[in-house]
Amino acid sequence: MKRICYCFMMHIPNRLRRYRFFEIGSNHYYYDDMQTEEQVTRMVQQSYLPLGQTLTDMIRLSKGKFHCAIAISGTTLDLMEQYAPEMIDVLKQLADTNCVEFVAMPYSYSIASEYNESEFTEQLKKQKEKINELFSQSSTTLWNTELFYSDDISLLAWKLGYKTIMTEGAKHILSWKSPNYLYLSAVQPKQRVLLRNMTLSDNLTFHFSDSRWPDYPMDAEKYIHALTQLPDTEELINIWMGAETFGIWQHAETGIFEFLKALPYYALEQGMTFVTPSEAAKQLTGGERVSVPETISWAGESKDLSVFTGNDLQQEALQKLYAVVERVHLCKDRRIKENWLLLQDINHMHYMNHIDQGSTSYESAYDAFINYMNILADFLQLVNEQYPDTIENEELNSLLKTINNQEKEIVSLKQEIDKLRKKKK
Amino acid sequence: MKALMFGWEFPPHILGGLGTACYGLTRGMSLQQDMDITFVMPRPMGDEDQSFLRMIGANSVPVPGRGCIEFSGRYPDNLVEEIGNYEQVAAVLARQEQFDIIHSHDWLTYPAGATAKHISGKPLVIHVHATDFDRSRGHVNPTVYAIERRGMDEADHIICVSNLTRQTVIEKYGQHPNKVSTVHNAVEPLADADTYVKHPRKDKLVTFLGRITMQKGPEYFVEAAARVLKRTQGVRFVMAGSGDKMAETIDLVARRGIADRFHFPGFMRGRQVQELLADSDVYVMPSVSEPFGISPLEAMQVGCPSIISYQSGCAEILHHAIKTDYWDIDAMADAIYAIVKYPAMYKSLSELGRQEVNNIRWEDAGKKVRTIYDNVLKQN
Numbered sequence: 001m002k003r004i005c006y007c008f009m010m011h012i013p014n015r016l017r018r019y020r021f022f023e024i025g026s027n028h029y030y031y032d033d034m035q036t037e038e039q040v041t042r043m044v045q046q047s048y049l050p051l052g053q054t055l056t057d058m059i060r061l062s063k064g065k066f067h068c069a070i071a072i073s074g075t076t077l078d079l080m081e082q083y084a085p086e087m088i089d090v091l092k093q094l095a096d097t098n099c100v101e102f103v104a105m106p107y108s109y110s111i112a113s114e115y116n117e118s119e120f121t122e123q124l125k126k127q128k129e130k131i132n133e134l135f136s137q138s139s140t141t142l143w144n145t146e147l148f149y150s151d152d153i154s155l156l157a158w159k160l161g162y163k164t165i166m167t168e169g170a171k172h173i174l175s176w177k178s179p180n181y182l183y184l185s186a187v188q189p190k191q192r193v194l195l196r197n198m199t200l201s202d203n204l205t206f207h208f209s210d211s212r213w214p215d216y217p218m219d220a221e222k223y224i225h226a227l228t229q230l231p232d233t234e235e236l237i238n239i240w241m242g243a244e245t246f247g248i249w250q251h252a253e254t255g256i257f258e259f260l261k262a263l264p265y266y267a268l269e270q271g272m273t274f275v276t277p278s279e280a281a282k283q284l285t286g287g288e289r290v291s292v293p294e295t296i297s298w299a300g301e302s303k304d305l306s307v308f309t310g311n312d313l314q315q316e317a318l319q320k321l322y323a324v325v326e327r328v329h330l331c332k333d334r335r336i337k338e339n340w341l342l343l344q345d346i347n348h349m350h351y352m353n354h355i356d357q358g359s360t361s362y363e364s365a366y367d368a369f370i371n372y373m374n375i376l377a378d379f380l381q382l383v384n385e386q387y388p389d390t391i392e393n394e395e396l397n398s399l400l401k402t403i404n405n406q407e408k409e410i411v412s413l414k415q416e417i418d419k420l421r422k423k424k425k
Numbered sequence: 426m427k428a429l430m431f432g433w434e435f436p437p438h439i440l441g442g443l444g445t446a447c448y449g450l451t452r453g454m455s456l457q458q459d460m461d462i463t464f465v466m467p468r469p470m471g472d473e474d475q476s477f478l479r480m481i482g483a484n485s486v487p488v489p490g491r492g493c494i495e496f497s498g499r500y501p502d503n504l505v506e507e508i509g510n511y512e513q514v515a516a517v518l519a520r521q522e523q524f525d526i527i528h529s530h531d532w533l534t535y536p537a538g539a540t541a542k543h544i545s546g547k548p549l550v551i552h553v554h555a556t557d558f559d560r561s562r563g564h565v566n567p568t569v570y571a572i573e574r575r576g577m578d579e580a581d582h583i584i585c586v587s588n589l590t591r592q593t594v595i596e597k598y599g600q601h602p603n604k605v606s607t608v609h610n611a612v613e614p615l616a617d618a619d620t621y622v623k624h625p626r627k628d629k630l631v632t633f634l635g636r637i638t639m640q641k642g643p644e645y646f647v648e649a650a651a652r653v654l655k656r657t658q659g660v661r662f663v664m665a666g667s668g669d670k671m672a673e674t675i676d677l678v679a680r681r682g683i684a685d686r687f688h689f690p691g692f693m694r695g696r697q698v699q700e701l702l703a704d705s706d707v708y709v710m711p712s713v714s715e716p717f718g719i720s721p722l723e724a725m726q727v728g729c730p731s732i733i734s735y736q737s738g739c740a741e742i743l744h745h746a747i748k749t750d751y752w753d754i755d756a757m758a759d760a761i762y763a764i765v766k767y768p769a770m771y772k773s774l775s776e777l778g779r780q781e782v783n784n785i786r787w788e789d790a791g792k793k794v795r796t797i798y799d800n801v802l803k804q805n
């Protein structure tokens with residue numbers, strides 16, 4: 001029996017405003033709220049809302065047999081609460097059906113899993129709280145930013161309680177093997193690894209309305225029929241994509257929403273079922289182990305980190321950013337904490353790529369770097385004001401411990417005084 | 426294919442970018458097996474490299490009734506008279522020489538090209554390296570404009586060094602877009618590029634290089650520098666070159682109170698130029714209007730990061746250079762600050778920029794010109 005696992009990823013970055021170097025130290029607001037709001041409105045109106053409606057319909061029409069997952073970052077939920085609360089309501093409705101799993105994800109869509117373990121942990125914790133608060137769910141399946149995955153990440157995720165992890169069915173790790181199975185981590189055989197079916201997923205994103213595509217025009221019956229042609233042993237087909245495939249990449253006029261809506265009917269007719277990632281992991285036993293020594297992702301041609309960390313600009317920015325992670329963790333200042341999260345959004349590094357800049361609003365990679373570094377300089381200055389970098393991290397830790405323990409010490413000393421006074425009497 | 430070219434200057438004796446461009450282009454074209462170029466110029470000095478073309482000095486062509494005419498070969502006060510004399514020589518050559526097409530470089534040689542066309546009946550291609558709109562920030566000289574306009578009207582095809590210039594030719598000179606093409610300039614490879622080194626020094630060096638005239642936007646460089654110096658020490662600014670805005674520029678530097686950080690070493694030539702560029706951390710070209718602008722490419726050849734204005738033609742083909750509007754001193758200052766502050770910025774621009782310019786070849790520009798020749802001849 002074939003299982004289809006759909007997952008839709010939603011993330012909208014906070015756009016940075018134009019920040020000149022002479023503002024460093026005097027202006028601590030970094031965001032272009034107008035542009036961000038415009039993006040949120042556009043994404044929600046054109047894509048997320050109609051998609052949410054379509055998913056609701058699919059669940060209703062299939063009498064709860066259609067299941068799927070949504071991966072949405074905490075910062076995006078924050079933006080929706082601010083600019084598009086109606087979207088939160090739709091997501092809550094979906095959660096209430098018990099047919100949609102909200103998988104775990106780093107809160108600010110960061111690359112923390114590569115740079116700092118404790119930051120990665122923090123972000124997952126914060127995200128968990130957010131999802132639990134809004135949707136009363138607590139998934140143990142992880143969609144790391146850009147589907148970053150490696151043996152190291154596997155160990156880390158397992159330690160943090162994530163039993164299943166989602167990543168790209170990258171050719172260079174699979175070679176001749178098919179992604180349509182449940183795999184196990186090579187370093188933690190209990191951990192389940194789900195692999196995205198690249199071709200079937202990307203076809204919808206990039207080719208659905210492309211008249212030069214051999215399978216054009218695609219319809220739901222044809223699509224499901226193609227799945228039935230896969231070998232019987234291939235039991236799990238992971239079709240995951242950015243939610244903006246629906247309505248932005250492929251406009252509503254292409255019929256993409258109707259296509260999606262018709263899928264359950266044909267799939268159920270063929271005896272297939274729909275599963276969430278956690279259900280897939282539970283239902284299947286899994287066999288082969290997949291070893292991933294170098295981090296993979298779903299980005300670019302090379303399916304690795306290079307889109308985000310491949311050039312000197314990106315490396316300098318990331319290195320400067322994560323150099324202060326310990327100090328930020330010590331900070332109590334709300335604004336610092338907030339900025340810290342937003343500056344980690346991997347999109348800022350994407351804009352610094354010379355070839356593929358994603359959905360940038362900058363003139364060039366250099367322009368993106370200049371602006372980001374100016375903002376980062378101001379941010380680092382603020383962190384430094386709280387905890388000067390002339391003090392070593394370790395020293396700082398012990399000083400803070402002393403301060404935090406002061407109260408306890410005062411109490412115990414008072415008690416001692418009282419005792420002595422009593423004695424004296 | 427035989428081309429009769431009219432030029433005004435040729436290396437090593439050059440006064441501006443025109444000679445360098447003519448040299449590069451003819452050399453690039455000479456790599457085509459069946460290409461024969463006869464290059465006419467007013468007054469060759471004898472030490473020009475003639476290995477890939479045949480050179481004729483206008484001052485050694487006897488004109489009936491006048492004999493050989495003297496030329497200064499520069500840009501003298503009686504320039505219009507000299508242009509006329511050049512035209513008379515062209516009339517003689519049009520009868521003597523064998524050629525398929527005529528190619529005139531810049532406005533000084535348009536009349537010569539047009540006359541040669543009338544006499545020989547061969548098609549005329551003119552090459553616009555600059556227009557008077559670039560040189561004068563819009564206040565055109567009517568005599569120059571008339572000469573340019575007539576040349577363009579007479580031409581069978583017009584080649585411009587950038588889309589920016591092409592737009593000027595279409596809009597300000599009323600030429601039909603179909604008749605006007607862009608062939609971007611390239612840069613000669615620098616054989617001894619590795620011999621130029623960056624000397625370690627405490628202060629960062631930000632350089633302006635070129636004529637200090639209205640067209641080059643020197644005041645924007647000074648204003649950007651003032652902004653940078655307000656924030657950071659350890660940066661010095663060099664303005665190499667001379668021109669009619671020099672005194673005014675020095676004045677501005679003094680008024681901004683940054684004279685201690687500014688240096689005016691005067692006009693530089695030859696190896697000095699590359700040495701200064703290689704030693705600089707940033708090269709800035711804030712030109713108000715630059716048809717192409719070869720110097721950022723020369724800076725990048727020796728690994729110096731460049732900041733150029735969008736109003737420069739070369740901005741159309743460069744990716745690994747920072748581009749700002751010439752008037753946007755905030756953006757310019759921001760870019761200077763980033764390059765001197767962040768090693769990754771310098772390194773990327775330096776390394777990737779060098780790779781980029783090494784791939785901009787005259788040979789390719791030459792092929793484009795050849796395609797234009799072929800099309801013009803087909804139409805005739």
